[in-house]
Amino acid sequence: MKLEKLVGDRFKERPSECVTDSHALMLRGGYMKGVASGIYSSYMPLRRITRKIEQIIREEMDAIDGQEVLFPVVLPASLWEESGRFESVGSELMRIKDRNDNDMVLGMTHEEAAVHLVREYGQSYTKYPFMIYQIQTKFRDEARPRAGLIRVREFTMKDAYSFHTSQEDLEAYYDLCHKAYERIFARAGIPEVISVASDNGMMGGNLSHEFMLLTPIGEDSIAVCGECDYRANMEAAESVIVNTRDEVSEPLTKVYTPDIHTIEDVCNFLHMPETKSCKAVVYQRNRDDSYIVLFLRGDLEANETKLRNYIGEEIHPAVITPECGLNAGYIGPVGLPEGMTVLFDKSLQNTNNLSCGANEEEYHYTGLDLDRDVPGVEYFDFAKIADGGICPKCGKPAITVSRGIEVGNIFQLGTKYTKSMNMTYLDQEGKTHNPIMGCYGIGVGRLAASVCEVSHDDYGPIWPMSIAPWQVQLCCIRSDDAEARAFADGLYAELMTRGIEVIYDDRKVSAGVMFSDADLLGVPVRVTVSPRNMKAGVCELSTRDKSVAEKPTLEEIADRTEALVKELLAKCNA
Numbered sequence: 001m002k003l004e005k006l007v008g009d010r011f012k013e014r015p016s017e018c019v020t021d022s023h024a025l026m027l028r029g030g031y032m033k034g035v036a037s038g039i040y041s042s043y044m045p046l047r048r049i050t051r052k053i054e055q056i057i058r059e060e061m062d063a064i065d066g067q068e069v070l071f072p073v074v075l076p077a078s079l080w081e082e083s084g085r086f087e088s089v090g091s092e093l094m095r096i097k098d099r100n101d102n103d104m105v106l107g108m109t110h111e112e113a114a115v116h117l118v119r120e121y122g123q124s125y126t127k128y129p130f131m132i133y134q135i136q137t138k139f140r141d142e143a144r145p146r147a148g149l150i151r152v153r154e155f156t157m158k159d160a161y162s163f164h165t166s167q168e169d170l171e172a173y174y175d176l177c178h179k180a181y182e183r184i185f186a187r188a189g190i191p192e193v194i195s196v197a198s199d200n201g202m203m204g205g206n207l208s209h210e211f212m213l214l215t216p217i218g219e220d221s222i223a224v225c226g227e228c229d230y231r232a233n234m235e236a237a238e239s240v241i242v243n244t245r246d247e248v249s250e251p252l253t254k255v256y257t258p259d260i261h262t263i264e265d266v267c268n269f270l271h272m273p274e275t276k277s278c279k280a281v282v283y284q285r286n287r288d289d290s291y292i293v294l295f296l297r298g299d300l301e302a303n304e305t306k307l308r309n310y311i312g313e314e315i316h317p318a319v320i321t322p323e324c325g326l327n328a329g330y331i332g333p334v335g336l337p338e339g340m341t342v343l344f345d346k347s348l349q350n351t352n353n354l355s356c357g358a359n360e361e362e363y364h365y366t367g368l369d370l371d372r373d374v375p376g377v378e379y380f381d382f383a384k385i386a387d388g389g390i391c392p393k394c395g396k397p398a399i400t401v402s403r404g405i406e407v408g409n410i411f412q413l414g415t416k417y418t419k420s421m422n423m424t425y426l427d428q429e430g431k432t433h434n435p436i437m438g439c440y441g442i443g444v445g446r447l448a449a450s451v452c453e454v455s456h457d458d459y460g461p462i463w464p465m466s467i468a469p470w471q472v473q474l475c476c477i478r479s480d481d482a483e484a485r486a487f488a489d490g491l492y493a494e495l496m497t498r499g500i501e502v503i504y505d506d507r508k509v510s511a512g513v514m515f516s517d518a519d520l521l522g523v524p525v526r527v528t529v530s531p532r533n534m535k536a537g538v539c540e541l542s543t544r545d546k547s548v549a550e551k552p553t554l555e556e557i558a559d560r561t562e563a564l565v566k567e568l569l570a571k572c573n574a
Contacts, residue, residue, distance in 0.1 A: 001470070003505040003517070006030070008043040010520045020217045022452040023148025025461055029520035038145025038153035045469040045521060049448050050156065052467040054135050056187045057158045057442060060180045064173075066133045066160055071113040073137055077103035079112040082421045090314070094141050106139040111417045111439060114161035119423035122435060125165050128425070129173060133160035135444065149449035150405060151219065156445055162438040163418075165425070170436045174207075174412055177440045181211055181408050184442065187572055189451050189464030193407060196222055196231035207412040212404035213450050222404045223385045230393040232385075234401065235305035239383040240390040241297065241347040249352045250367035252334065257364045261329030263298040266364055270355050274299040278348060278356040278368055280331035282318035283307065291318060291326065295333055295356075296345035300383040307382050310343070332357035332365055333374045344370070345382040405450045413437040452522075461522030462544045466572035470503040471565045473523035475514050477530040479506040487554065488529040491539075494558045500565055519544070524568055527561055543568070 008030030018024035026032050031046040042050070058068065077095065080086035085093075086105070094106040107113065114132060121127060135158045142153045149155075160177070164170040178195065185193040190213055198210040210233055212222050221234035232238075260266050263279045277298030284291055292315065294302055308315055320328045325337035336342060336359060348354075352369040370377050389399040415434040418424075424432045452461045465471060472495060476488035485506065492504045503523060505514050511530075518526055528540035538551040541560060552560040 001503055003503055004507050006044060006503070008033075008045070010517050012516070018148070020147040020150065020449075020453060021456055022150065022449040022461075025452060025456060025520065026148055026449065029460060029522070032149070036153075038142055038151070040149065040152065040154075046445075046448065048469040049463070049467050050444050053188055053444050053447055054156075054158070056184055056466065057135065057444075060184050060187075061131075061133050061158070061160060064131070064176045064180050066131045068134065069117065069132045070134050071107065071110045071117070071136060073107055073139070075105050075107050075110075075113060077105055079116055079421075080105055083112050083115075083417055084420055085112070092140050092142065094139055107136075108138050108140040109441075110134065110136070110138075110159055111161065111413070111437070112421065115417050115421045115423050115437075118163065119418075119421065122163055122423065123425050125425055125427045128435065129162060129164045129169055131160055131162040131173070131438075133158060133440075147217065147219075147449075149445040150217075150453075152445065155443055158442045158444065160440040162440070163435045164438070165427070165433065165435065167436060170412055170438050174410065174438055177410055177438070178209065181410065181440070181442070185211065185213075185407065185447075187466050188447060189455060189466060189572060190407070192454075194222075194224075194231055196224075196233050196236075196404075198233040198236050198409065209410050210406045211408035211410075213407050213454060214402050214404045215450075215453055216403050217453060218403035218405040220404050220406055222402050223389075224400050224402055225391040225394060225396070225398050226400060227396045227398040228391060228394040230391050232392075234384055235303065237385040237399075238381055238392040239300070239303070239345075239347065239385045240392050240395075241300075241349075241383070242390065243347075243350040245350055246353045249369040249372060252365055252367045252369070252373055254358050254360075254363050255366055256362060257330075258362050260362075260364075266355060267298065270364070270366060272355055272366075276351075276354055278333065278351075278354045278370075280333075280357060282320060282326065282331065283315040284318045285311070286314040286316055291324060291340035292343065293326070293331065293336065293340055294343045294345065294382055295348060296383050297347035297351070298355075300345070300347050300386065302345075302382055303384045307343075310380060310382070311341075327357070327359055327361055330357040330360060330363060332359055332368070333370065333377075334365060334368070335359045343382060344377050344379050346379040347383050348377075349379045405446070405453070407447050407450050408440075408442040410441075411439040413439050456522070457519075459516070459519035461520075463522040463524060464572050465524045465565065465568035468524050469521060470523050471501040471569075472503075472525045472527060472561060473518045473521060474502055474504045475511075475518060475526060475528045476504070476506045477511050477514065477528060479508055481531045481534075484529050484531045484534050487534060491527070491529065491558060495561060498558070498562050500562060525561060525564055527557065 010030045014024045015027050032040040032042050096104050139154050193211050193213050195209045198208045223232050223237040267274050279298045281294045281302040320326050354368040355366050356368045358365045387401045418434040455462045479485045495502050526542050539557040541550045
């Protein structure tokens, strides 16, 4: 293709709304254009990239016996009512009505549609196992879309659903998918992606993993052990705390603490470390606004996902009113008003001589011993794992908390959807069972943006050969020179004949403009033809990452370019 025909402008200035490099470079490079918050139109370069990603995904899904299908974008609410998610999922689900006043939804995920498609087919054990997948547009009414394609409302996603007659069979296939995902990310140019244990969230099920690309701009926090292979999303990572009791428990003593509310201020006032304090974090159930008071060690943070999973329903930070009986800034476990859910984190287990609120304005307690002062306490894991914390797997204090982008996820769903939607099969003995499901997702646009995020320089993306919009950018400097133009035209035709994807820039612009645009397009291989090089009988052959810079002869350039393309492609697929 000739660059002069390419729709979309390229420009130097970084758009002010961009918080990530990938977002800025994709706007500057003419890859996409914003339509609304979290919704983009794609120009040709991005479409070529995403089509290649989709092809890699198809090849890997087909290799593990996946069958491609296509579900509707708009679905009847009745399917989601069958699973129970029409009411349980929050405002991320776009609910609409058609002209006949029927409730409909825009699909943000397609578990219900998958069960609907195969529940008549899968009535006998002889049909199992099988996996279906689609690559389809989805809509999630994200509250805070940001970072370009990394967090959007409308997106293209590959989602796959497997169906099994035993947990063992699901686990075996889950492992196959895990390995296929590793191949997909490696082929797409980001082999450094790691898998981490994660929280199932609204998907339900028993076990899940997220595939994370570690980068400072990531929205997710990942706990990584430096001593073993433990990896977990912060939402799912167990917080391990080892406490040692003081030999003598001091008496519970009320202390006047005027106008002091925060843990930091209380501990400074009492000359005690935060590890010797008990703090309260208060939430309310969305359903009825009833109060939940969580106590944990003062130096730790509450993990709302763990708390939400334990409670089994949606919660929100509490609004503490005078009528509720709680005294904000002075809440403690001794003398707490009745009629609310009270929970204790494991970080308070085996502790004594703590400070805490006294449930009275401007007073705190010292000398708290929960075993003595609040007998019968049960402890659960509600805290966020901390940097430098103890690894739940190897037991060493080697946890590092890093940021990451989730580029894929896999779930063992169990029978959550097949049971609620009455999908059954008969086994060999004629007994009825619900099939066991697995679910496997990859966001195509997010994957493209993630590759750009970790593979770019100040001038533009550095696309890996496997997903680059074109394989070669041919630049003809001084296209008004007849000899240079004739050779470049012939080379363009020759490379195209060999099946090489070429974007040809023969515009009458300066070399600076030409190279600036080439950097923004990020094509892996660049061939430069110029009058000066023609006189020397050579062309310039280079790579976007600057690892190759050669000057093959005019006779060699086509062969050497083809060989370099194949070499870089093989490197991605290795």
